[in-house]
Amino acid sequence: EDKVVQSPLSLVVHEGDTVTLNCSYEVTNFRSLLWYKQEKKAPTFLFMLTSSGIEKKSGRLSSILDKKELFSILNITATQTGDSAVYLCAAPSNTGKLIFGQGTTLQVKP
């Protein structure tokens, strides 16, 4: 059965800290892994990773995929209170539907 597992489930840091969120996966015919940020409404897209070892970067956020070890990390540097959210990792199954991890709830304190 396809599954995506995130860790930690929750994290509390202070502004300026750097955080690393983890996502491991077991998906048949793996094609890609996606990261989303969810605040009060629906998830917003952050990154899509398809190739191993190539870092994707957007401002203070970056992500990388390791297809050999079947995991991905999402890094946030110099965290701000606006980074507080649930971060979701997901991978599409063979049928195209997304398999989501449980999410990591990040709280950034001032």
Next chain:
Amino acid sequence: GAVVSQHPSRVICKSGTSVKIECRSLDFQATTMFWYRQFPKKSLMLMATSNEGSKATYEQGVEKDKFLINHASLTLSTLTVTSAHPEDSSFYICSARDAGTVNSPLHFGNGTRLTVT
């Protein structure tokens, strides 16, 4: 970027009534749309896959007669919660992928908060 519009954002209804939620892809065509349900502090749970021009595919445990899905065009899917009960109160989110772009990520609507009294 791809935009998915979901309406209404919030609805309150009485037990026994039906509620329709619309999901539109605004600047792309989507042959497939997905409907999710999310409980407080939980991840997204896929309810069904909506296929343009054909029947929706429901996940195990989701009642197809209760959650009616219609995908009449390449830009619109609707979810109707029929004979709503308080336990149907939840956050419903739709998503869609640009059918014309290879490896396009899934984009989400802003969700609908349903409260059944």
